Amino acid sequence: MARRTxxxxxxxxxxxxxRIRYAKRGRLRFSSTRDFARALERALRRAGVPMAFSAxxxxxxxxxYANAAPTGTASEAEYFEISVTERVDxxxxxxxxxxALPPDLDVxxxxxxxxxxxxxxxxxxxxxxxxRGVTVETLAYAVERFLEVxxxxxxxxxxxxxxxxxxxxxxxxxxxxxxxxxxxxxxxMVVRHTTPSVRPDDILTALHAVTELKPPVPPLVTRLAQGxxxxxxxxxxxPLAADKEAVGS
Amino acid sequence: xxxxxxGDSLFPALEPLLEQVSKPIQYVxxxxxxxxxxxxCGGDVTVRxxxxxxxxxxxxxxxxxxxILYEVLNERPDVLAERTxxxxxxxxxxxxxxxxxxxTVDAHRAVGDFDVLGISFSTELxxxxxxxxxxxxxxxxxxxDRRDGDTIVIAGGHAAFNPETIADFVDAxxxxxxxxxxxxxxxxxxxxxxxxxxxxxxxxxxxxARTGGVYVPEFYDVTYLPDGRIQRIAPTEHGVPWRVxxxxxxxxxxxxxxxxxxxxxxxxxxxxMSVEIFRGCTRGCxxxxxxxxxxxxxxxxxxxIGEMVEKGLAATGxxxxxxxxxSSADHSEIADLTKGLADRYEGTQTGLSLPSTxxxxxxxxxxxxxxxxxxxxxxxxxxxxxxxxxxxxINKMVTEEDLITTVSAAYGAGWRNVKLYFMCGLxxxxxxxxxxxxxxxxxxxxxxxxxxxRKDIRCTVSIGGFVPKAHTPFQWVGQLSAEDTDAxxxxxxxxxxxxxxxxxxxxxxYHDGKPGIVEGLLSRGxxxxxxxxxxxxxxxxxxDGWSEHFSxxxxxxxxxxxxxxxxxxxxxxxxxxxxxEESEFLPWDVIDSGLDKEWLWQDWLxxxxxxxxxxxxxxxxxxxxxCPQFGTEIxxxxxxxTLLPLTVLGAGKAAMAEAHTHA
Numbered sequence: 001m002a003r004r005t006x007x008x009x010x011x012x013x014x015x016x017x018x019r020i021r022y023a024k025r026g027r028l029r030f031s032s033t034r035d036f037a038r039a040l041e042r043a044l045r046r047a048g049v050p051m052a053f054s055a056x057x058x059x060x061x062x063x064x065y066a067n068a069a070p071t072g073t074a075s076e077a078e079y080f081e082i083s084v085t086e087r088v089d090x091x092x093x094x095x096x097x098x099x100a101l102p103p104d105l106d107v108x109x110x111x112x113x114x115x116x117x118x119x120x121x122x123x124x125x126x127x128x129x130x131x132r133g134v135t136v137e138t139l140a141y142a143v144e145r146f147l148e149v150x151x152x153x154x155x156x157x158x159x160x161x162x163x164x165x166x167x168x169x170x171x172x173x174x175x176x177x178x179x180x181x182x183x184x185x186x187x188x189m190v191v192r193h194t195t196p197s198v199r200p201d202d203i204l205t206a207l208h209a210v211t212e213l214k215p216p217v218p219p220l221v222t223r224l225a226q227g228x229x230x231x232x233x234x235x236x237x238x239p240l241a242a243d244k245e246a247v248g249s
Numbered sequence: 250x251x252x253x254x255x256g257d258s259l260f261p262a263l264e265p266l267l268e269q270v271s272k273p274i275q276y277v278x279x280x281x282x283x284x285x286x287x288x289x290c291g292g293d294v295t296v297r298x299x300x301x302x303x304x305x306x307x308x309x310x311x312x313x314x315x316x317i318l319y320e321v322l323n324e325r326p327d328v329l330a331e332r333t334x335x336x337x338x339x340x341x342x343x344x345x346x347x348x349x350x351x352x353t354v355d356a357h358r359a360v361g362d363f364d365v366l367g368i369s370f371s372t373e374l375x376x377x378x379x380x381x382x383x384x385x386x387x388x389x390x391x392x393x394d395r396r397d398g399d400t401i402v403i404a405g406g407h408a409a410f411n412p413e414t415i416a417d418f419v420d421a422x423x424x425x426x427x428x429x430x431x432x433x434x435x436x437x438x439x440x441x442x443x444x445x446x447x448x449x450x451x452x453x454x455x456x457x458a459r460t461g462g463v464y465v466p467e468f469y470d471v472t473y474l475p476d477g478r479i480q481r482i483a484p485t486e487h488g489v490p491w492r493v494x495x496x497x498x499x500x501x502x503x504x505x506x507x508x509x510x511x512x513x514x515x516x517x518x519x520x521x522m523s524v525e526i527f528r529g530c531t532r533g534c535x536x537x538x539x540x541x542x543x544x545x546x547x548x549x550x551x552x553x554i555g556e557m558v559e560k561g562l563a564a565t566g567x568x569x570x571x572x573x574x575x576s577s578a579d580h581s582e583i584a585d586l587t588k589g590l591a592d593r594y595e596g597t598q599t600g601l602s603l604p605s606t607x608x609x610x611x612x613x614x615x616x617x618x619x620x621x622x623x624x625x626x627x628x629x630x631x632x633x634x635x636x637x638x639x640x641x642x643i644n645k646m647v648t649e650e651d652l653i654t655t656v657s658a659a660y661g662a663g664w665r666n667v668k669l670y671f672m673c674g675l676x677x678x679x680x681x682x683x684x685x686x687x688x689x690x691x692x693x694x695x696x697x698x699x700x701x702x703r704k705d706i707r708c709t710v711s712i713g714g715f716v717p718k719a720h721t722p723f724q725w726v727g728q729l730s731a732e733d734t735d736a737x738x739x740x741x742x743x744x745x746x747x748x749x750x751x752x753x754x755x756x757x758x759y760h761d762g763k764p765g766i767v768e769g770l771l772s773r774g775x776x777x778x779x780x781x782x783x784x785x786x787x788x789x790x791x792x793d794g795w796s797e798h799f800s801x802x803x804x805x806x807x808x809x810x811x812x813x814x815x816x817x818x819x820x821x822x823x824x825x826x827x828x829x830e831e832s833e834f835l836p837w838d839v840i841d842s843g844l845d846k847e848w849l850w851q852d853w854l855x856x857x858x859x860x861x862x863x864x865x866x867x868x869x870x871x872x873x874x875x876c877p878q879f880g881t882e883i884x885x886x887x888x889x890x891t892l893l894p895l896t897v898l899g900a901g902k903a904a905m906a907e908a909h910t911h912a
Contacts, residue, residue, distance in 0.1 A: 004625065004663040027260070028514070030273035035514040042281075042512055042566030045598075049905065057624035059598055072268055087907040096905055100566070102281050102514065218268040 006057055014052035014062060014083035017113035018090055019243055020097075022078050028104035029074040033065065036078075036105065043100035044082070049093060052083040066119045067226065070199050075223040076108075077125075079239065081118060114246030121239040122193060124172060125226040127200050129187040133216040136185040139176040142211040143187070147174060152206040156196075163196060167206045170198040173234040187219070190234050193226075255362040256288030259352045266343040274515045275306035276340065278354035281512035282564060284323045284330075285356045291327025294439045298322055298330040298431070299353055299363040299400070301382060303375035304794060306334040306354070310511060311519035313573065314369050314406060317506040318427050328435050331355035331363075335378040336385070338791060338798075344385060351385035360386040364438055365401045367431070368419075370408035373771035374764070374794035376415055380786040383418065390783065392420045392467060397449040403434070403463075410495075410542050411719040413482075413836035414771050416466035417779035420454060423463055424840055425495030425542075426528070428504050430462060455486060464493040469839060471776060477817035479775060479834045492841040495542070497881055501528060502553040509564045521569035521602070524557045525549065526586070530575035531865045531883070534633070535644045535856050536675065538718035539575055542842045544875040546866060547884040551582045551589070555892045558590060562599065569600035577603045578612045579866075581886040587618045589892030595621070608632055608647045613658040625663045627709075630655065631670040635686035641859040642677055649689065653696055656708075660697040666707045667693060673737055674715040674729030674762070676856065683737050686710060687744040687755075694751040709756035710745070712738060714765035718772050719837040720844055722852035725829040728769045730822075731801075734762030763801040767793065769825040770808070775836035777819070780811045843875035 024031065031039070041061055044051055053059035062083040069075040090110040098107035131139055146152065152168040172190040179186045191198055200221045207213045227239035238244075253259075267273040289295055300319055302309030309315065315332065322330035331353035336344065344350070351360040360366055360382065368379055380390060388402065389395050395402075404412060404419045405427050412422035423430045434457060441453045448455070457463040468489045472480040484491060498504055510522050527548040530540040549557075558570055572586070580586060590601055601619040606612040608630045616628055632647050634640040640647055656667050671686050690710050697706040714734050717723045729737075738759050745755050770778060784807035792798035808821045829835070831850050838846070848871075855862060862871055866883060876882050 027264075027277040027279060030267055030277050031514050032272075032274065034516065035274050038516065038520075039281075039512075039514050041568070044566070045568065046563065046566035047905075053598060061598075072273065088905045089907045092905040102279050104279065217265050 004057075006055070011053045011055055011059060012085040015085060016087050017081055017083050018088075018093060019079065019081050019111050019113045019118055019240055020094075020107060021109040021240065022080075022101075023106045023108055024069065024073075024075045024078055024104070025106065026074075026104040028102065030072055031105070032071040033068040036068070037063070037065065039101060039105060040080070043097055047093075047096040047100040049082070049097065050084045050086040050088065052085045064119075067122050067193065067197075069223045070201070073200060073221040073223060077223055077225045077227075079118060079122065079226075081113060109240060111240050111243045112247050114243040116242060118239060121228050121242070122226050124190055124192045124229040124236050126224040126236055127187075127189050127191060128222045128224050129189075129200060129204075130179065130220040130222075131185045131187055131215050132219060133183060134185045134213070136176055136178045138213065139185040139187060142207050142213040143174050143176045145211045146171075146207055149210055152210055154202045154205045154209070156202060158196070165196055165198075167198045167202050170194045171203065172229065188224075190229075190236065192229065253359070256356075256358055258357045259349060259359060260357040262347065262349050263352065263357060266340065266347060266349065269343060270340045271337065272515060275334070276336070276352075276354060278357070280310070280514065282509040283332075283355055283511055284319070286323065286329040288329070288358070290329055291439070294327060294442045296328045296365070296435045296438045296442070297363040298328065298365045298367055298435075299333050299358075299360045300330055301333045301335075301360075301366060301368045301379075303335050303368055303370065303378040303382065305337065305792070306513075307515060307517045309334040310513045310515070311517045311523070312369065312371070313507070313523055313525060314371075314427060316511055317504075318367065318369075318431050319511075320507050320509065321428050321504075322431055322435065325432065325435065327439060331358060333360055333366075333382065335375070335381065335792065341381060341385065341791075350387055351382050361388055361400055363400055365403055365434070367403050367405060369427075370404055370406040372794060373408045373414070373768055374799075375408075376418075376771060376782050377786045377790045377793055379415070379418060380783065381791060391417050393417075395420065395450065397446075399450070401450060401453070405430075407539060407542065408772065410538070410840055410842060411772060411774070411837035412464055412466065412840070413471075413776050414774035414778045415782070416776040417783070419466065420450075421457055421463050421465045423496065424493060424842070426498040427496070428498050428506065430496045433460065434463065455489070458486070458490075459488045461490045462494055462496055464840065465489070466776070473817060475817075477819040477823060479836060481834055482836070482839050492839055494841045494879065495843065497545075497879055498528070499547060499881060499884060501525070501547050501549040501884075505549075505553060505557050508557075508560060510561055510567075512565045512567070519571070520567075521571050521600075522561050522565055522567040523571045523573040524554055524561060525573045526554050526577060526580050526583075527574045527885075530579070532576060532579070532646075533644050533852075533862050533864060535642075535722045535852060536633070536672065536715055536718075537575075538721050541721045541844060543575070544843065544873065545881050545883045546579075548580055548886055550886065550888050550890065551586050551892060552888070552890050554586060555589065555593075559895065568598060569602060571602045571604055573604065576607055578606050578609065578615055582888065583615060585891055587615050591618050591621055593892060593895055606630065608652050608655050610655050610658045613655065613662055616659075616664075617662050625665065627666040627668055628659050628664050629668040629670060632689070633670065633672050634675060634682065635671055635684070635689060636682040638859060639675055639678055639682040639685075641861055642856050643675055644856065644861055646861055649692075652689065653692060656693050657696050657700050660706055661700040663701075665705070666709060667697070668709045668711060669693070671710065671712045672715040673712050673741075673759075674734050674765070676717075676723055676726045678729070680737055680740055683741050684744055686712070686741055687748070690745065690755045691748060691751045694754045707754050707756060709758065712741075712757075712759040714760065714762050716765050716769045716772060719835070720840075720842040720849075722849050722856055724773070724835060724837075724849065725831070725833070725853060727828040728766070728825045729762070730826050731762035731766045734765065738762075760796075764793070764796075764799055766821065766825055767799075767801065767804045770804075770821055773836070774824055777812075777815060777817075778824070781808045784811055841878065843873075843878040845872070845874035845878075848873050
């Protein structure tokens with residue numbers, strides 16, 4: 001007997017690609033990338049977004065995720081792309097999708113994709129760490145020591161085993177500031193996306209190794225932005241700016 | 250502990266712990282369609298339920314029973330229900346270190362703040378997790394030590410059909426369908442509260458016991474014979490019945506729950522939405538406790554099912570719907586139903602599945618219909634017994650020819666893997682009966698290669714150890730020992746491996762006999778077994794349903810200690826491998842499942858004679874006793890209705906379409 005092949009016409013073609021920014025807030029910072037993917041696929045169905053699917057017996061919706069923040073960190077700047085089979089109004093998709101996702105997974109921006117790769121524009125992230133139980137003086141001292149060193153190596157477990165890598169070179173800037181809450185200092189930093197990726201907890205590990213800084217409770221970590229690295233201001237630009245420009249033209 | 254007002258959120262204390270545990274998402278709640286209500290939503294008479302499924306979140310969250318009760322209770326304006334699950338050992342250790350009590354995932358309230366802790370036991374292997382939850386919640390472990398103001402602990406689920414094993418730990422047990430029963434209990438609690446809680450918890454429990462539908466162990470006295478058998482279990486209070494009746498919901502269309510199934514962010518064991526298409530089963534498989542205790546058969550109508558599927562998908566966005574029941578192909582309108590649903594959802598990337606299918610070529614047609622354009626990977630059938638003879642003993646009316654015809658149709662339709670489920674340790678079973686499984690599997694492969702013309706088809710044989718259960722015709726029979734089970738499975742495995750032509754196409758999956766012995770001890774135990782559960786728990790026993798946590802040695806050592814110190818000649822074998830006589834008073838005789846004990850014994854004798862009994866849906870009543878006992882009857886179609894075509898998904902698309910003003 002011949003192998004079965006799906007009957008009927010091939011799936012409808014994608015006619016439009018959308019780029020989407022969302023935030024992961026509150027208790028849903030504990031969701032993983034896979035948790036989000038599950039929630040998103042269901043929300044897209046509930047919202048009735050005309051998703052494009054891959055062909056074959058087990059079609060998958062065409063979604064690509066870019067550089068998700070680790071489980072346990074909050075984010076104001078997570079990105080993914082979807083392809084649809086009918087042209088849609090991006091703002092209407094934003095409203096419908098936001099409504100369909102659980103509270104604390106908030107869809108902030110939807111734009112039609114212009115030319116170029118989104119993933120390539122995500123060169124660096126701005127991180128904000130609320131260091132509970134740490135004074136700004138202690139933190140500022142630690143930052144100063146850290147910025148003085150040229151190399152700060154940490155070791156982390158990967159699927160393939162333990163790997164040791166430098167985190168200092170990925171740190172573009174690092175600043176300690178006061179918070180409204182006196183029992184807490186703020187660490188803000190711009191970190192370049194490298195391989196292996198340097199995560200905020202790697203930097204905390206390195207800070208501890210270099211300066212003995214050890215927060216009594218784990219800090220609240222939030223990614224404020226990610227995008228093209230701005231050389232002069234040591235910040236990042238809006239990665240969707242090019243897309244918005246392309247639509248506007 | 251800091252001072253806390255009842256109903257306050259524990260989240261601030263919990264949050265730092267979440268940074269340190271595996272899969273923290275399971276503890277944060279916020280699932281789509283979950284509900285958080287005001288702690289005082291019903292004023293002074295608010296009735297508050299914490300509902301627990303005593304296993305990990307990933308197992309508990311898709312549980313249909315818990316989901317139904319959660320929704321039914323929360324629909325009542327003066328009642329609130331939240332969910333709690335067993336926490337993993339890493340979380341338990343941190344909670345103990347930081348004095349964080351057992352919490353609900355919805356609003357992170359302390360379980361000890363609720364009026365009722367309702368626990369649904371699908372399996373007896375969740376008992377140690379109950380003790381962890383009680384201890385973390387600060388609720389005294391023993392019902393007798395609880396005082397006014399302590400949470401009332403109520404067990405339900407199939408395992409509660411023998412509540413005696415956990416009599417030390419629960420205040421009450423509710424037997425059978427929970428939908429109406431939890432509302433009845435809520436009404437009693439609300440009334441008792443509005444009267445100013447006269448007589449405290451004892452009075453409330455007495456009121457519940459006197460309804461005849463709630464078993465309260467403390468109002469029953471157990472006396473024993475010198476040889477360890479129970480002499481009798483008798484009520485100690487006026488108005489408390491000798492036997493407690495199970496609850497039966499008759500009109501499933503009137504209870505279309507869950508209407509808004511929970512959609513967890515975390516991965517769970519069932520990544521689909523389930524719609525229960527009927528409840529109960531009268532096939533009469535003698536080993537099957539579920540089939541015996543859920544009689545009579547009550548169907549949901551085809552239109553009722555269609556509506557639940559439609560609304561449920563709209564509320565959840567799930568990509569697959571399972572049509573759930575004990576034997577789904579037996580629904581009187583299953584062909585129209587599967588075709589109607591397949592038509593409705595064609596082209597919407599919505600999968601439909603039919604778990605629990607019979608060995609029957611008709612099922613292949615249904616399965617083909619449900620996978621019109623989907624992948625045909627595996628189909629599962631349960632012949633249960635390897636030999637023709639043993640299948641007659643268990644009343645699984647499937648002949649070898651039925652099975653071969655069925656798998657032939659399956660491989661012919663493009664299915665690549667057929668999974669066959671069997672049991673080992675059935676009453677009267679010999680090595681020969683089990684070795685017959687190997688012969689059957691070989692014929693399946695031979696047939697499959699013939700009809701498909703392919704060499705790469707597979708058959709997976711999966712075997713579980715049989716555990717005799719309460720309220721079945723096998724409730725008197727001695728269980729096969731773990732050693733004998735393992736020896737028999739070893740012989741079967743060798744027989745399959747040794748076959749050069751077919752052996753490599755046959756997969757073999759089995760569990761050793763040890764967990765079955767513990768399950769057997771717990772499922773046919775009496776209240777003297779409670780001390781064993783407690784000893785195991787005190788020595789670290791947790792999550793007994795998980796092979797990486799289960800410790801047979803711990804259970805056996807604890808049982809030796811506890812039974813060794815008892816005044817009776819009892820041990821684990823006494824509870825598990827011992828044959829009982831007809832006249833023995835069984836611990837679960839206090840529970841009226843509707844089945845006549847005389848009928849069950851007669852069915853056991855029929856089993857020994859290898860006499861088969863038909864399904865009463867299509868043949869005259871054979872007097873199992875359920876319908877006359879509760880004034881119920883079989884509720885089945887056909888209704889003659891059909892599912893109309895419907896625009897079922899993507900209704901939101903219109904609102905999203907781009908305005909045609911684009912240049």
